[in-house]
Amino acid sequence: MKSIRRNFFILLLISFLIVISSAPTMAAAPSVNAYSAVVMDCDTGAFYYTKDADTMRVPASMTKLMTAYIIFEELDKGTISKNSVVTVSAAAARVASTSGYSNVPLSQGEKYTVDTMLKLMLIPSACGACHAMAEYISGSEAAFVARMNSTAASLGMKTAFTNCHGAINHYVTARSMALLAYHFLNNYPDILNYTSLQAISFKGTTYRNTNKFLSSDYYAGVDGLKTGTSSAAGSCMTVTAKQNNRRIITVVMHSSNRYGDTRALLDYGFSSVKTSDAAAASASLVLSSVTPAIRLGADFSVKATVSQTSVPFVASGGWQVNGTTVATFENRPMQQGTILAQKFNLDAYAGGDVTVALYLNLSNGATKTVSAVYSFSADAPCAFRDIDQHWAEDAITQLKNDNAVNGYADGSFRPGNAITRAEFVTALVRTMAAKEMLEITDKTTAFGDVQGTWSEKYVAIAAENNIIDGYPDGSFRPDQNITRQEIAVIIGRAFQMKATGETETSFSDNDTIASWAKAWVAAAAANGVISGYNDHSFRPANNATRAESAALLMRSAALFTADEEL
Numbered sequence: 001m002k003s004i005r006r007n008f009f010i011l012l013l014i015s016f017l018i019v020i021s022s023a024p025t026m027a028a029a030p031s032v033n034a035y036s037a038v039v040m041d042c043d044t045g046a047f048y049y050t051k052d053a054d055t056m057r058v059p060a061s062m063t064k065l066m067t068a069y070i071i072f073e074e075l076d077k078g079t080i081s082k083n084s085v086v087t088v089s090a091a092a093a094r095v096a097s098t099s100g101y102s103n104v105p106l107s108q109g110e111k112y113t114v115d116t117m118l119k120l121m122l123i124p125s126a127c128g129a130c131h132a133m134a135e136y137i138s139g140s141e142a143a144f145v146a147r148m149n150s151t152a153a154s155l156g157m158k159t160a161f162t163n164c165h166g167a168i169n170h171y172v173t174a175r176s177m178a179l180l181a182y183h184f185l186n187n188y189p190d191i192l193n194y195t196s197l198q199a200i201s202f203k204g205t206t207y208r209n210t211n212k213f214l215s216s217d218y219y220a221g222v223d224g225l226k227t228g229t230s231s232a233a234g235s236c237m238t239v240t241a242k243q244n245n246r247r248i249i250t251v252v253m254h255s256s257n258r259y260g261d262t263r264a265l266l267d268y269g270f271s272s273v274k275t276s277d278a279a280a281a282s283a284s285l286v287l288s289s290v291t292p293a294i295r296l297g298a299d300f301s302v303k304a305t306v307s308q309t310s311v312p313f314v315a316s317g318g319w320q321v322n323g324t325t326v327a328t329f330e331n332r333p334m335q336q337g338t339i340l341a342q343k344f345n346l347d348a349y350a351g352g353d354v355t356v357a358l359y360l361n362l363s364n365g366a367t368k369t370v371s372a373v374y375s376f377s378a379d380a381p382c383a384f385r386d387i388d389q390h391w392a393e394d395a396i397t398q399l400k401n402d403n404a405v406n407g408y409a410d411g412s413f414r415p416g417n418a419i420t421r422a423e424f425v426t427a428l429v430r431t432m433a434a435k436e437m438l439e440i441t442d443k444t445t446a447f448g449d450v451q452g453t454w455s456e457k458y459v460a461i462a463a464e465n466n467i468i469d470g471y472p473d474g475s476f477r478p479d480q481n482i483t484r485q486e487i488a489v490i491i492g493r494a495f496q497m498k499a500t501g502e503t504e505t506s507f508s509d510n511d512t513i514a515s516w517a518k519a520w521v522a523a524a525a526a527n528g529v530i531s532g533y534n535d536h537s538f539r540p541a542n543n544a545t546r547a548e549s550a551a552l553l554m555r556s557a558a559l560f561t562a563d564e565e566l
Helices: 003-020 060-077 089-098 114-122 127-138 142-156 174-187 188-197 258-282 391-402 421-434 456-463 484-494 515-526 546-565
Strands: 036-041 048-049 084-086 112-114 200-202 205-208 221-229 235-244 246-257 282-290 298-305 312-319 324-334 338-342 352-361 367-374
Touching: 036 174, 036 258, 048 174, 048 258, 048 367, 060 174, 060 188, 060 221, 060 235, 084 127, 089 127, 112 114, 112 174, 112 515, 114 127, 114 188, 114 200, 127 142, 174 188, 174 221, 174 246, 174 456, 188 221, 235 258, 246 258, 258 312, 282 352, 282 367, 298 352, 298 367, 312 338, 324 338, 338 352, 391 421, 391 546, 421 456, 421 484, 421 546, 484 515, 484 546
Parallel strands: none
Antiparallel strands: 036 048, 036 246, 084 112, 200 205, 221 235, 235 246, 282 298, 298 338, 312 324, 312 352, 352 367
16 A cells, blocks of 8 residues: 555656756757857747847848848839849949959949849849949939938837948947848848848859858758848857747857857747647637626726746737627737636627627647627626726716716726816816806807817806906916816805915915915815815825816715705
């Protein structure tokens, strides 16, 4: 019996160790001597490794990738074709014969197709071909360089390009080179038809690809992109490789061993891909809602929480209602505890249960889904889509029923937004009209900055009843946010609260209340209309929110009604 029990515990321990060892863990980061380096997942945009990735450095001939990107933009737009003929200008011929530049012989007046120019740029790294293409597309190298920088900015890159070929020093970051490669490969994958060529023949000479990973320093799956070398840049290269249907990008800048560094980064990248994909596959999604049931007229909010993964991963996805996709999102990083939230307006589905689902598109092509079924509640419809369970919901609803407040075009009330002077006075006058304290008629006002606006008659009525004052310059400033102490004064006047002259309140910041407002704040506090925050402060100069204003109006109106009954 003891032997059986001991063997059982040994098997249990072995099983536990197997589970622990099978959990995804990231490999140790590679050691590279390059000044800057990155490893990027080309399928997700995730960076697995960075070293001084945002320092501007000289890219040398890696610059030609940006020149090629713009050429591919023009090919995609149809403004040029690969068979379009480019004439070598005198300036391009001079660049082609400049000592110290990587080049092939080009003479003024020679004509070559765009296809040939791309091969010359990307395989033997011909600077003259870059210059000829820059002039062909933009009319001048200067105009083309301006487009290089603006295009780079649109791709999220940090650059300071000054020429189209990189033989003259200018600057870019390693992260930016990876971003360029990422957008290039995802937008124009045909670039690989060029960068994967081992050699080309031109004018009777064979030019081998400067990327030796395609030949003498072979690495499985490498099919691009571009090297760069100069005294200022050192040895650089941007490389992409694909294995097991997954692609990564690496960049090294100013390396004394760019092939050794890049090989280590490629190994790390593909190891990271496996780990990240395993983490994504093992991750669990838990779907929950803010409320257990759907309420008519209100947003229904759900969230999915990522769990059971110890390694970050990247995924895109979307939300579905009854099997129909209603919202999507691009690739984004996820990890243990990540929350994916979404709001729905489900009024159209009233009368039956609703199935809400979240799906994730994983990098390995798999899909992960979680769903839940929700029913409609028996609660009364919500007055505005964003006030369900809000602390001021009752006050806001009553004001809407009294036609004192309006929502926005999307059906929201936005209770946390600051309220303007015009909005508050309008809500006040409408509330008083609902209580038959005054009558709303068309009126004009002396305030020049209110005349002709939507709030003019309400401001005019309030001024006529001595509820509001303007500023010394004769303005009302209707679009200015109203403060809490201003509201205390206005509702005190409107609902005839007794300003007894007592100015001391229990608020901890009583001494910050303006002298012209102290009596009214004290009266409103004494009548239970206004209250402070948890720290016992009133914060008189704070902008009042739409929710706070609604609550103050309804408390004041209730006080007036009680006085009437008495």
